[in-house]
Amino acid sequence: MKKYYFLAILFCSVILHAQERYFLNSDTRLYTSPNTSAEFLGYFKYGAEVQLLSESKNGWYKVKADNLSEGYIPEKFVTTRLNAADVKVRDNENPLIEGNDNYYGSNHLFVLVAGLKARAQPDKNSKIKEILNTGDPVAINYLPKNQEEWVNISGNFSDEYAKFTLRKFVGKRPDFNTLLKEFDKLDVTNIQERKTVGERLVELAWNSNSATLAPAYQKYYEVVKQINDPKLLADTELNMIIAKGLAKHKNPEEILAFVKKSEFVLKGVKTKSLFLTQKDLVKIFGKPVKKATISDECSVYLSDLFYYYPDLEASVDEKQNQAEITKVFINENNKLVFNANATLDHSVSEKAFVEKYGPYIGASIKAPHLYSIQLEDSEFKIEFRDGKLFNIEIFFYC
Known part of the structure; x- marks a missing residue:
């Protein structure tokens, strides 16, 4: 009976341990081995959640990040509770932006492309959960180094909320004037590239001051006329009228x-x-x-x-x-x-x-x-x- 009693206690302990949630009380990196001199796979920001895959060994945990990558992090940065007294060690090379930058309240980056498909799993064939626009802020707590790897843009492990895209599609917020100059430099015969940049301009304008909508649509309309699709023309002309009204918005x-x-x-x-x-x-x-x-x-x-x-x-x-x-x-x-x-x-x-x-x-x-x-x-x-x-x-x- 003692043996069964011991196994029951062990089983309950494992269940409770599995139900515990773990967070990082500092910036750190996901290393390929338990050594700060080792190669690293990506960047964690303060507040990131991780799943423990092993007990602590020599001051290190093996963990899973929210994009399902596995690696090692120092034990000293792992906690079950975050609080205002945490002394954060900032990683100056970490590209992630902290909250309260007038765009988003927690760790984030921005969408760099137009019509970005956010998927339910880190798989290009998985269900599309949301279509995001250029300039949309997205919650990110772990950012892989590899541009071709997947990143979880919900900041959440839960299957209900998790959304994934490729690392190369997120970064610092695009600059409207820079995109405008990029559009103007394109050869007028390069219709596809002009359409791509034009779509980014328009989407970023919707995410910016309404005064940028009219100039964005003026540029986009140039390539829309080249494409000469009746529906696209009609939709763009309607949006140009909307932009004109929003620029004169009443208080x-x-x-x-x-x-x-x-x-x-x-x-x-x-x-x-x-x-x-x-x-x-x-x-x-x-x-x-x-x-x-x-x-x-x-x-x-x-x-x-x-x-x-x-x-x-x-x-x-x-x-x-x-x-x-x-x-x-x-x-x-x-x-x-x-x-x-x-x-x-x-x-x-x-x-x-x-x-x-x-x-x-x-x-x-x-x-x-x-x-x-x-x-x-x-x-x-x-x-x-x-x-x-x-x-x-x-x-x-x-």
């Missing part, structure tokens, strides 16, 4: 004054401040196609109960006889009225919308054809499909 006070009296008109009925009674909702639209209870962690909606109609969605408090519009599908029956001179209805095209309301809207290259207009504690999310106004959602902030 928050002006935007709030513009939308202050907004109301939906649903089948001819005005919904002052987006509210109406539950009885009026049913009277106008009939019984909902579906009812559902949706947990709202932020408690920003009127109720957890939602009514779903072909024309709209609403948060409903049946006991209090109240309904709050949360989404409206725009058709000949429904529209949003900002004021007597500004209405969004089914006749408004996307181009006409951005031309008229460009200075009031928020837009992103990562969500094309989706725009926002700020309210006091929420915003209108305005979606277009095939150039036509599709729906307007009221998105509440936590």
Whole structure:
């Protein structure tokens, strides 16, 4: 019985050890052998998590980095808890950037290329988790030396969050003016390279001051006209109008004054401040196609109960006889009225919308054809499909 008791204790000890998380309380490197004179595979930054693969031996651990590389690090830098009193030993050759540089709050680098595919595993055939843009900051705690190796750009071991790309695609934040000069130096007949650099210019501009958007699109439009693809031309021309509007963006006070009296008109009925009674909702639209209870962690909606109609969605408090519009599908029956001179209805095209309301809207290259207009504690999310106004959602902030 004693033997089994001993094995049980040993088994529990191994499990507890495996569940322990380990972090680095200093910059260090991943060495090929337990010796600081040995070759090293990459750089760790303070706060990096590692997995221990062995017990400490002569002051060294064998560990696994978050990109799945294995090697050795000094035991003195390994801890189960980080705190403000840690005395960090900085590695001046470490390329990783510490947080609080106005771009990102933890260790990071930036995406250097356009349309970067972040994958679920360090394998070019694995699932694409996200498409990243030039200038996007990405969390990195371990950076391999080899440009052709994979780097985990989530700073996390968890399969749920881990994302991988090749080391050569991340680095110091690109400089807009340098890219602009690079574009201008290219031979006009080198269409593919001009397109590549033009895409980087545009994406970096979206990640920079909005004043850089117009000059970026002017350069990109040069090569788009050379390619002469109708869809690419139309999309670029639309984005050039958006860029023009964003360059003249109104301040928050002006935007709030513009939308202050907004109301939906649903089948001819005005919904002052987006509210109406539950009885009026049913009277106008009939019984909902579906009812559902949706947990709202932020408690920003009127109720957890939602009514779903072909024309709209609403948060409903049946006991209090109240309904709050949360989404409206725009058709000949429904529209949003900002004021007597500004209405969004089914006749408004996307181009006409951005031309008229460009200075009031928020837009992103990562969500094309989706725009926002700020309210006091929420915003209108305005979606277009095939150039036509599709729906307007009221998105509440936590």
